[in-house]
Amino acid sequence: MNDQLEIIEIIDRPPPPPPLPVQPARAALVKRTTLETDVTVSLNLDGVGTCKASTGIPFLDHMLQQIASHGLIDLDVQAIGDLAIDDHHTNEDVGITLGQTLAKAVGDRSGISRFGHFIAPLDEALVEVVLDFSGRPHLSYNLQIPNQRIGTYDTELVREFFSAVVNHTQMTLHIRQLEGVNSHHIVEAAFKSFARALRMAVEVDPRRASRIPSSKGVL
Ligand SMILES: [Mn+2]
Numbered sequence: 187m188n189d190q191l192e193i194i195e196i197i198d199r200p201p202p203p204p205p206l207p208v209q210p211a212r213a214a215l216v217k218r219t220t221l222e223t224d225v226t227v228s229l230n231l232d233g234v235g236t237c238k239a240s241t242g243i244p245f246l247d248h249m250l251q252q253i254a255s256h257g258l259i260d261l262d263v264q265a266i267g268d269l270a271i272d273d274h275h276t277n278e279d280v281g282i283t284l285g286q287t288l289a290k291a292v293g294d295r296s297g298i299s300r301f302g303h304f305i306a307p308l309d310e311a312l313v314e315v316v317l318d319f320s321g322r323p324h325l326s327y328n329l330q331i332p333n334q335r336i337g338t339y340d341t342e343l344v345r346e347f348f349s350a351v352v353n354h355t356q357m358t359l360h361i362r363q364l365e366g367v368n369s370h371h372i373v374e375a376a377f378k379s380f381a382r383a384l385r386m387a388v389e390v391d392p393r394r395a396s397r398i399p400s401s402k403g404v405l
Contacts, residue, residue: 212388213260214290218283222275223267225283231291231388233260241265241280243273245339246347249377250280256306256381273343281347285354292388295319300399302387306379311366315379318358319387321405325352326360329376333369344373348380 215228237254239247241263254261263284267276292298303316313329325348331341352359361380366372391399398405 212291212293214287216283216287216290218279218286220279223265223279225263225265225267225276225279227264227280227283227287228262229284229287229291230260233258236260238262238264241276242267242269243276243339245337246273246277246280246343249347249373250284252374252377253284253381253384256378257385259381259385273338273340274346277343278346278350281350282354285351288351288355288384292319294398295321295400295405296396296398297390297394298399299387299389299391299394300405302383302385304379304382304386305364306375306382308371308375308378309368311368311371311375312364313366313372313375313379314360314362314364315376315383316360316362317380317383317387319355319405320358321356322358323353323356324358325349326362329361329363329372330366331369331372332367336370336373341369341373344376 211230212232213230215226217226235255235258237251239250239261241247242265250261250263253259263280265276265280267279269276298319300319305312305314327345327348329344331344334341348359348361361376363372366375
């Protein structure tokens with residue numbers, strides 16, 4: 187043991203660095219209730235991809251898992267809908283509420299990359315997604331899904347889902363099928379591609395800092 191420790195007095199101690207600005211959490215929760223459905227969505231854009239999806243529509247839950255997992259979004263979707271009629275209202279209202287939650291989480295869209303694109307394969311299926319957090323809703327969609335149903339899910343509802351998301355996130359979304367034969371593969375490739383494009387678009391651009399990525403100054 188050294189009992190003659192030298193104590194050095196630092197006289198000209200530099201001032202402590204200023205505290206880092208607290209980044210507001212890019213997380214949001216929206217609860218939406220109508221006479222047809224009761225939907226709660228919460229998400230964290232800066233998550234690790236955890237998902238709790240319980241919509242009563244098994245295939246939709248499977249697709250929400252893709253958004254969380256490949257978008258690295260922590261996502262919780264709970265829906266109770268009038269499934270005794272069919273899946274239409276619940277599917278659409280999950281899309282609406284997810285869109286509203288995404289819009290809330292990105293706030294005024296400052297600091298984000300804004301644009302995102304990806305081309306995801308799933309075996310023979312190949313689907314390209316290009317999106318823009320433009321503040322204007324637009325959907326271009328050309329999926330040619332051969333089967334009317336995947337499990338119990340009506341494949342017409344895929345377009346309805348993305349349309350609801352687009353209208354309530356206020357985003358431009360192009361979904362283009364390049365290849366594909368199997369219905370499950372085509373739809374799942376679209377959701378995977380959407381997830382990765384979404385991740386790219388909401389990623390914080392450090393060179394953008396907190397500025398809004400638009401020459402108009404508003405999105
Ligand atoms: Mn699958």
